[in-house]
Amino acid sequence: MALRKAGVLGATGSVGQRFILLLSDHPDFELSVLGASSRSAGKKYKDAVTWKQTSLLPKSSGEVIVSECTPEAFKDCDVVFSGLDADYAGPIEKAFVEAGLVVVSNAKNYRREPDVPLIVPITNTDHLSIIEKKVATAAAKGEKKPGFIICISNCSTAGLVAPLKPLVDKFGPIDLLTTTTLQAISGAGFSPGFPGIDILDNIVPYISGEEEKIEWETKKILGKTNSDNTGFDILSDDDLKVSAQCNRVAVSDGHTECVALKFKNRPAPSVEEVKQCLRDFVCEATQLGCHSAPKQTIHVLEEDDRPQPRLDRERDNGYGVSVGRIRSDPILDFKMVVLSHNTVIGAAGAGILIGELLIAKNII
Amino acid sequence: MALRKAGVLGATGSVGQRFILLLSDHPDFELSVLGASSRSAGKKYKDAVTWKQTSLLPKSSGEVIVSECTPEAFKDCDVVFSGLDADYAGPIEKAFVEAGLVVVSNAKNYRREPDVPLIVPITNTDHLSIIEKKVATAAAKGEKKPGFIICISNCSTAGLVAPLKPLVDKFGPIDLLTTTTLQAISGAGFSPGFPGIDILDNIVPYISGEEEKIEWETKKILGKTNSDNTGFDILSDDDLKVSAQCNRVAVSDGHTECVALKFKNRPAPSVEEVKQCLRDFVCEATQLGCHSAPKQTIHVLEEDDRPQPRLDRERDNGYGVSVGRIRSDPILDFKMVVLSHNTVIGAAGAGILIGELLIAKNII
Amino acid sequence: MALRKAGVLGATGSVGQRFILLLSDHPDFELSVLGASSRSAGKKYKDAVTWKQTSLLPKSSGEVIVSECTPEAFKDCDVVFSGLDADYAGPIEKAFVEAGLVVVSNAKNYRREPDVPLIVPITNTDHLSIIEKKVATAAAKGEKKPGFIICISNCSTAGLVAPLKPLVDKFGPIDLLTTTTLQAISGAGFSPGFPGIDILDNIVPYISGEEEKIEWETKKILGKTNSDNTGFDILSDDDLKVSAQCNRVAVSDGHTECVALKFKNRPAPSVEEVKQCLRDFVCEATQLGCHSAPKQTIHVLEEDDRPQPRLDRERDNGYGVSVGRIRSDPILDFKMVVLSHNTVIGAAGAGILIGELLIAKNII
Amino acid sequence: MALRKAGVLGATGSVGQRFILLLSDHPDFELSVLGASSRSAGKKYKDAVTWKQTSLLPKSSGEVIVSECTPEAFKDCDVVFSGLDADYAGPIEKAFVEAGLVVVSNAKNYRREPDVPLIVPITNTDHLSIIEKKVATAAAKGEKKPGFIICISNCSTAGLVAPLKPLVDKFGPIDLLTTTTLQAISGAGFSPGFPGIDILDNIVPYISGEEEKIEWETKKILGKTNSDNTGFDILSDDDLKVSAQCNRVAVSDGHTECVALKFKNRPAPSVEEVKQCLRDFVCEATQLGCHSAPKQTIHVLEEDDRPQPRLDRERDNGYGVSVGRIRSDPILDFKMVVLSHNTVIGAAGAGILIGELLIAKNII
Structure with a gap:
């Protein structure tokens, strides 16, 4: 099968660097254009970037001459992965779509557009x-x-909805949902990133805009498309109430969430039925044989003290989500701990798997 | 006023070391006996202890010859502060009480006894x-x-109930209560303490027995004494449902808790009424002029990103509790973030303030 | 004695905040002017600053209206403490001196000027x-x-020279000196400060310009004033060779240095003579009764595993320096571990103690 | 080629767990016996171990019934990898050798035996x-x-000698050598491992016995075998003086060392010659095509701020050593920063590569 030509917007940033790593030696994509600010354009990528990944910069990517972020420069791309900062993404991504390009974006700018899918690629691929x-x-x-745009969800939303979707599909709607997050600092990027002095021997119990994103995005992702497939029936507050409390903690990668939920239907399933449902779930990306799709979508852990970010975030290369401590809750039905890799299934990795889904579904 | 003679059980452990620091130069107490295991007994304290406090070992305490943990050795003490490990505390503390001694204990062994007060000294001194x-x-x-024993509450319970008690006193009972804790590692002591490899770039979403302690102790502390003052009317599940999720995080001192609650009475108070109630609260220990009592019992913080353990745990020398992000909750009435100093108001510091209360109330 | 009027330049920055804390309730100084950028000027200080100290912002300082950094605004100050960033300090501090003001500066700009003293206030007050x-x-x-300016030394230089000066005074010149530093992140300030992702589970073996500063400043501080007291006889490479290797580590406050040194004179003193010399040393600021001067200038620790930043950095409120593991070296004469509080004796605290010395010596 | 049968002693410990991971799906070895204490013997491995690796426990290893650590149980093994604690390794390893078994041990017990090779498998395979x-x-x-035993070197020694050996081979003996280490906590194992409270916001400037190990082992490893190949000509203090200062820091994996050295021969090579020598070096294990041997033995980094443990420890799966900041030293000839993966090239990984060398050299 011919390789699809892929471009990366915001190539020097933290999300952009991850896109490049994931596209390197990818069986479906050929990395063809790297776009960054005019400060970087014209330079070799290796000279424009401060590479901060644990894997080395792929040699061939380092030699690419960085382009401006214009549709013209990306015109031959089958798909463009955008790691642009929200401050810049708006007009650039719009211009790309108007020029007929396919954009998969990590920026928040268009997530609430009525006809833009907000996708967690192991969850709501429908x-x-x-x-x-x-x-x-x-x-x-x-x-x-x-042209069109597909938005990657907020990182902490991705981890939250991943185990909820199979539960809703099997046991009916969730009524009440609470999550308290313990979020990694890698999500805050590199320049300057989250200050060390704020996170060493400390917690910051606030992430600007994050609680609102979780509370809103969950209702779009757990909702359905409308009857004529032109937009989304977003869940109302009557359908689902969500309450989030977000914290930044001293973890490099991997968001932990302490979740509790109540189903609408009575009687609620048993703890064992919930676990079995999660264990049995195979996401559509895996069914379609997508290259990056997790072998096991949801890992149900039985040890008391798991999941832990350092030990469990790399399951299925970060595309699998781990759920532990599933137990009855004295107030709602269940509580559990969910761990997801924020820069994989919650950011760049999700983008690449969405790209693979576009191929598998013959959209690109 | 004559100094009361104070003894410390478990003097070489982490709680014992804190007791010694707090008793050093205390205006009410004179440190007179230090008890530890027979491995240490007979040695000078400075030779028996691995001192791990940020303040230096007080010179005079270092010269004390360590005693065995027998009532005989402590017979002249007006009060004995126990930092014994739960594995040893049971029979030792029992023997002390039977010998007519007054024990203020950090161990969990007797917290559930029907006639033993479980005290947070800024909260339920009644x-x-x-x-x-x-x-x-x-x-x-x-x-x-x-003789009698008074138990110090579990550390994460102390921080939780401190702001709840004035709210209950003013607005009536709380019906539903959830807390997700982010707990410091100092609570796990020194030998060996919490393993570094488990907490570096990591979270452990489990603390053995902790959730049960919070869920049970809260019901004793927020309950009343019975009508003839011989025991406690512990709240039932019908009165109050509590759900706790406990995490260990990379913080040295200071437990952060993300709390949500619902009052029984309708309409619920406003956010501003809740804040004002907390700001106005003056605990009994402060009213009685106890030496260690906080000037401000509850600090209500208005900044979005506070409280933070590194910045706020030392308020009122760790005896004040900080509450921030008080806001409406989509599911219950309110959510908020509570920070308390686990080794002060949640352990040794609480013991000392209880001792001061015993003096102020003419009990010792 | 009348209080001296003190001003602070760069009042909203991390060094400026420390100056304000230290000047609050100071027995010698009255905080009278706070200067910051024109973005802050005209606002109340509490509205201009993002306060990030573990102590609360002193109420009275919060109400001060921030001034522009002009000599006119500070004209009544007896002394001006400058926490300006090096990018701005040059012309501003120069204008202040030309206007006849006394500046004590933490910036590096004038440290190498031939007639500007570079002072560690527990070390080279001569x-x-x-x-x-x-x-x-x-x-x-x-x-x-x-007007004149006095420069505070680089933070890692301060800790290094503190124990060396008494040794040189007693045993004669040091010939060879190596230090490998493990430096705290607080030195990098707040906005944005040192990135968390670079320091979590990591070390950065490089601090721009730091090794050069240590190697040069040590030669000025350990040198003498010239014969007519108009400048300094800086040590040459023939007098003293210094080699520094600098690392940034996951510590909030407190620089640790692994030092080795060789004296010029043979035979070298014994380990015990070195320890005794350090224990006996009383710095001039202490002799003069300066308010912030350490009771014990150098703490010699005998435990194998000390000093440690978390346990020892607060000795004498951060004005005392701790030295441990003093032992023979197979290559040079001695090796040892030195710990100093980088934001106290290595920055703002040093400035305040210099101010106190200026009073004690009747210079202001 | 037939798989060699491999056994693991101390299988439930941290080094043992690493051996098991590395032997799983290894092209040369078949994991056949797992030995642990009698507390574990008789259980399935998965029930005996607290698995703490970031990779999952290989299914097949989990089902192995744990054996006692007796030669009889391991009698069919071609090679036995020992992760035993030094408290137990002595008599057990001795019994194995006397029974004719081949032991590759991570314990320190026999490192100083005159006929026992102390091997860093990318360094002194001669x-x-x-x-x-x-x-x-x-x-x-x-x-x-x-039977015979081969010892794996101490972890911080391994990283140190790796770049020195090619330099000595090319430019002649090193005269003076200093290293200040910043060592990861993973080396301290799991039960209980290094205490979190000692490493959070802290450094411990001492590791028991470590400095002596570095100073002694370096002289054995950089020395030669004697003329009749029956023992070792260990370097004397006259040949080489080594001075080490060891620190424990808040890093999970990866030892950083700030090294300085002086060659015996004058003139010393240039910085560029040193770099080129390191870049060109291909260790014997790589030349022999050993499965785990690094593609690039020594990575010379040119960026000012590298190597960093989090970014560089996984080079060549932890078998490659990174060297950065190679520059002239004002006192000795050169200084540089060396990073090595302490649990790979400094422990279990080294053992496996030694096993591969034994095969490549037709010894087993």
Whole structure:
């Protein structure tokens, strides 16, 4: 199968660096354009970037001449992965879509757009039907293939909804949902990133905008597409109440969430039924044979003291989500601890798996 | 006023070391006996201890010859502060009480005894009336002053109930209560203490027995003494449901708790009423002029990102509790972040303040 | 004695915040002017600053209206403590001196000036004779009191030279000196400060310009004033060779240095003579009764595993330096571990103690 | 080629767990016996171990029934990897050798024996000639193949000597050598491991026995075998003086060392010659095509702020050593920063690569 040409926007940032690593030697994609600010454009990538990954910068990527973030520079790309900062993503991504390009973005700017899918690629891949419909409609009209954008969800939302979706599909809607997050600092990027003095022997019990993102995005992701596949029926507060409390902790990678939930239907399932449902779940990306899809989507851990970020974040290369301490809750039905890799399933990795899904579904 | 003679059980351990520091130059107490295991007994304290405090070992304490933990050795003490490990505390503390001694213990062994007060000294000091009654009864009968034990609460319970008690007193009972804790490692002591490899770049989402302690102790502390002052009316699950999720994090001192709660009475107070109630609260120990009592019992913080353990744990020398991010909750009434100093108000410091209260209330 | 009026330049930064804390309730100084960038000028200090100290912002300082950093605004100050960033300190401090003001600066800009004393206030206070001479000369000529600047040394230099000076005074010159530093992140300030992701589970074996500062400043501080007290006889490479290797580590406050040294004179003193010399040393600031001067200048620790930053950095409120593991070295004469508090004796605290020395020596 | 049967002593400990991971799916070895204390013997390995690796316990290893540490239980093993604690290793390893078994041990007990090679497998593999001679001699006499032991070096010694050996081979002997180490906590094992409270916001400037190990082992490893290949000519203090200062820091894996050295021969090589020598070095294990041997033995880094443990410890799966900041030293000839993975090239990984060398050299 021919390799799809992939571009990366925001290539020198932390998300951009991860995109490059994941695209290096990828069986489906060929990294062809790296876009960054005009300060970097024109330089070799290796001279423009302060590389901060634990894997070495792939030699071939280092030699790429960095481009400006213009649709013209990316015009041959089958898909463009955007790691742009929200301050810049708005107009650039819009211009790309208008130029007919396919954008998979980690920025928050378009997540709430009525026709933009907000995708956790091990969770709500059915939402991609909006895009399939859009492409099919254009084809039926004889129009050229339309540009579109797909948004990657917020990192702490991704970990939260991953185990919830199979539960909702099996046991019916969740009514009440609380999560207290203990979030890694890698999400804050590199320049300057989260200050060391604020996290050493410390916790910061606040992440700007994060609680609102979790509370809103969960309702879009756990909702359905509308009846004519042109938008989303976002859950209302009556359907689902979500309460989030977010903390930044001294962890490099891996978001831990202490979750409690109550199902709408009575009687609620048993603890064992919940565990079995999670163990049995195979996400669509895995069923479709996507390269990066996890072998086991949800890992149910039985040890009292797991999951732990340092020990469990790399399950299935960070694409698998770990759930432990599933037990009855004195107030809601269940409580549990969820661990997800924030820079994989919660950011760049999710983008790449979405790209693989677009291929598997013949969208690109 | 004559100094009361104080003894310390478990003097070489982490809680014992804190007792010694706090008793050094204390205006009410004179440190007179240090008890430890027979391995240490007979040595000078400075030769028996591996001192691990940020303040230097007080010179005079270093010269004390360590005693065995027998009532005989402590017979002249007006009060004995026990930092014994739970594995040893049971029979030793029992023998002390039977010998007529007054024990203030950090161990968990007798917390659930029906006639033993479980005290957070900025919170439920009314529970000491049980002891006053016991002493008065003996006096009335012409019996000699009885021995008794008072238990210090679990550290994460202390921080939790401190802001709840004034709220309950003002707005009526709390119905539903959830807390997700982010607990410091100092609570795990020194030998060997919590392993570094388990906490560096990591979280452990489990502390053995901790959730049960919070869920049970809260119901004793927020309950009342019974009508004849001989025991406690512990709250039932119908009165109050508590759900706790406990995590160990990379913080040296200071437990952070993400709390949510619902009052029984409707309408619930406003956010501003809750804040004002906490700001106005002056605990009894402060009213009585106890030496270590906090000037401000509850610090209400208005900054989005506070309280933080490194910045706020030392308020009022660790005897004040900080509460921030008080806001409405989509599911219960309110959510907030509570920070308390686990080795002060949650352990040794609480013991000393209880000792001061015993003096202020003419019990010792 | 009348309080001296003190001003602070760079008042919102990390060094400035420390100056304000130390000046609050100081027996010698009255905090009268706070200067910051024009972005802050005109605001109340509490509204201009992001306060990040473990002690609360003193109420009265919070109400001060921030001034521009002009000599006019500080014209009534007896002394101005500068926490300005090196990018701004140059012209501002120069203008202050030209206007006749006394500046004690933490910035590096004027440290190498031939007539500017570079002072560690527990070490080379004899260097202040340059200033005494300058003031006396002006007085003799009937000129008005001249402005001048005194520089605080680099933080890691301060800790290094503190134990060396008494050794040199007693045993003669040091010939060869090596130090490998393990430096705290607080030195990197707050905005943005040292990135958390670079220090969590990590070491950065490089601090820009730091090794050069140690190697050069040590030669000025351990040197003498020249014969007519108008400048300094800086040690040459032939007098003293210094080799530094600097690392940033996951410590909030407190620089640890692994030092080795060789004396010029043979035979070298014994280990016990070295220890005794350090124990006996009483710095001039202590002899003069300066308020912040350490009771014990150098703490010699005998335990194998000390000093440790978390346990020992607060000795004498951070003005005392701890030295441990003093032992023979197979290559040079001795090796030892030195711990100093980088934001106290290595920065703002040093400035305040220099101010106290200026009073004690009747210079201001 | 037939798989060699491998046993692991101390299988439940931290080094033992690493041996098991590395032997799982190894192309040369088949894991056949797991030995541990009698508390564990008889249980399935998965029930005996508290598995603390970031990779999951290999399923097949989990099912192995744990044996006692007796030669009888291991009698079919071609090689036995020992992760025993030094408190137990002495008599057990001795019994194994006497029973004719081949032991590769991480324990320190036999490192100083005159006929026991102390091997860093990317460094002094020529020392294995002692074993080849011993085996050949027995064969010549018609005796059965003798048992023997090979010791893995101390972890911080391994990282230190790795870049020194090629330098000595090219530029002649090193005269003076200093190293200040910043060592990871993983070396302290799991039960209980290094205490978290001692390493959070802290450094411990002491590791019991470590400085002596570095100073002695370096002289054995950089020395030669004697003329008849029956023992070692260990370097004397006149040949080489070594001075080490050891610190424990808040890093999980990866020892950083700040090294300085002086060659005996004048003129010393240039910085560029030193770098080129290190870049060009290909260790014998790599030349022999050993499975785990690093592709690049020594990585010379040019960035100012590298190597860093979190970013560079995994080079060549932890078998490659990184060297940065190579520069002239004002006192000795050169200084540099060396980073090595303490649990790979400094412990279990070294053992496995020694096993591969034994195969490549037809010793087993």
